[in-house]
Amino acid sequence: MNCDDALEKLSDHHHETLATGEAVAVAEHLGACGGCAQAYCRLQAQLRGIGSAYAERPSSGTRDALRAAVATEFAAKPTGGLLSFLRRPVPAYGAVLAAALPLVAWLALRPAEPKPIDVAQPPAPARIHDYGATVPLFDRNVS
Amino acid sequence: MTCGIDEVVTAVTASDEALTRAVREGDMEAFDVLYARYEVRLFAYVRRFVTDRPRAEDVFQEVFMTVLRDRTFDPSRGRFAPWLFTVARNHCRMEHRKGSRESRALDALPTPVAAAEPAYLEADQVRLAMDALPDAQRQLLLLKQVAELTYREIASVLGVAEGTIKSRLHTATSAFRAQLAKGETP
Structure with missing residues (x-):
């Protein structure tokens, strides 16, 4: 990188907007060239000057x-x-x-639907256990 | 109210957004830290546009209070600094418009005889160079060098792309240096 290229990129180098390769090339040039290094220091001082020129605190x-x-x-x-x-x-x-x-609440709280009755196949009659009404009296174990 | 070292360290290292939330919940230590972070940066920015110091102090207070009050700013979502400087920019614009109306009224008054120009100090040279820049370039340099915002934050304040900010900053810096060089030439 020559001095013209480096000087052109000094501002971008300061603001860190250069791509890594370019930034390295500028930094290497600044390390080797006293004139450009001085120009870079001057640029930094000028930009810092903006901050200090306006630095003011409220009362x-x-x-x-x-x-x-x-x-x-x-x-x-x-x-x-x-x-x-x-x-x-x-x-x-x-x-x-x-x-x-509300929809979620309704789905969670609604009563379960009764099972439909299959008319073609009626349910088996309920069996009653331990009820001796139909059993002849003599079979009953009554003492 | 006493405050332990741990709390102070926590407040000092906390993000601006966390501090804003804490201030809104009444934590005044958080306010002190937030204030210290932006005191110079914000006031210097406001002062650049509002030349009357007492008025600039009023604007500074209004900006801070507006940002803290504004519930549309959600600290968990956005960055504090761009929001603060966007509000500051809008307040300064309003103030500038008001000032323009007042200055038009003042123009009717007779102009006092100008005193002999004092020798310029370095800060004055910088201010003169900045004043000579177009408003957009001046804004950009102030947001970068005075408000110390990142490119992303500046892009957010000005409402343009980050890449545009970088190229404009290059132009603004060159223009600023050219103005400084003009001022230095006898």
């Missing part, structure tokens, strides 16, 4: 006023947890789930 009064406003507005309340739960954003599929809920 402590502003900070205190904002802190007080936040404390008042977001003070922890006993109902805070419930309120934040109720206020939380609901995803789009939430409405579909909410609509499906």
Whole structure:
């Protein structure tokens, strides 16, 4: 890489927008060329200068006023947890789930349907055990 | 209220989004950490557009409160910084429009005699060079160098693709350096 190419890419190198191969080539050139290395340092200082030229802090009064406003507005309340739960954003599929809920509840709670009776094959008559009404009296084991 | 070291360390290392959630639940230690992170970055950004310092402080407070109040911002989904600077940008625009109306009214007043120009300091040279840039380039450099946002965050604030931001940043940096060089030439 020659100096013209390197100087053209200095800004992208600083902003880390070069592809890895190009970034390595620029870094190698900067390591070998004093003039380009100096130009790179100058660029970095100029861009840092933007940050420091505008670096300014709000007054402590502003900070205190904002802190007080936040404390008042977001003070922890006993109902805070419930309120934040109720206020939380609901995803789009939430409405579909909410609509499906009654259907699910109905399916789970509905009474079981009675079995249909097959008329062609009637059920066997119920057998009564241990009932001696039809058994002759003499067979009964009555003491 | 006392606060253990573990809690302080947790707050300091917590993400902006986690801190926002905590502030909304009334945790003022979380507010202090969040404030410290954005105090200079946000105020410097606002100050660039609102030249009147007391008004800039009001805008700074409004922006912070708007973001904390706004329930449409879900910290679990989005990044805090792009949202904060998007709100700041909108507030500054509104303020700028108001300022333009006021300055038109002030233009009717007689102009005071200008004082002798002081020798420019380095910071003044930077400001002059920045002022000479088109608004879009200035915004971009401020979001990168002052607000310290990533490319993705800047793309989110400005509503353009990340690749576009990278190429525009190259152009903006060259333009800024050209303006600085102009200022340095006697």
